Amino acid sequence: MELTYTLQELPEVAEKVLTGSSSKTLLFYGEMGTGKTTLIKQIAKNLGVVDSVSSPTFSIVNEHLLDNEKLYHYDFYRLESLDEALDIGIEDYLYSGHWNFVEWPEKVEDLLPGESTKIELIKNENGSRTLSIKPVK
Template identity: 60%
Template structure:
């Protein structure tokens, strides 16, 4: 699925991301500042997050309590190797059965499950965004 949207339409896009994914694991690809965290914030809001989401750039992972369960939001921009992901117990999070949102997943590609949903975001010259939502194979 591909769409073009503006920031005013972020709520509808978040709904479509959730509706078009069979997985609870979401991989977000896109340049710095493209709106990955903004979209994740709206998705967890729709899942019933009890506190506002923020970028885990320095902490690597943020945990959000949901109405039902937990969501984990990873930002692997600052990691240098797979050992750092293992050191934070990434695999335990991955197989917890909870929602997982990962920014910069290309940094940990060998660790990613086959059933995750890939989300590509790109900025257009008019400041709208293109998003491509696809299951990982």
């Protein structure tokens, strides 16, 4: 699935991401400034997260509570080795059965679950974004 959207359409786009996802592990690809964290915030809100969602750039992972569920949000931009990810217990998080939203997943590809959803974001010249959703098996 591919769609182009503006920030005003973000709540509807977030819902389409959730319904178009084949798993609870969402991998967000895109250059810096394409809106990965902004989209993640809206998806988390659609899922029912009530606390503030921000990028875990320095902590690597943030945990958010839902009703009888958790959401783990990762930002691996500053990650320098797979050992750093292993040190935080990434495998326990990723294989917990909870939601996993991963920014910069290319840095930990060898550790990712087999089933996930790839979300690619591109910022267009007019300020809109183009998003594609693809299952990964």
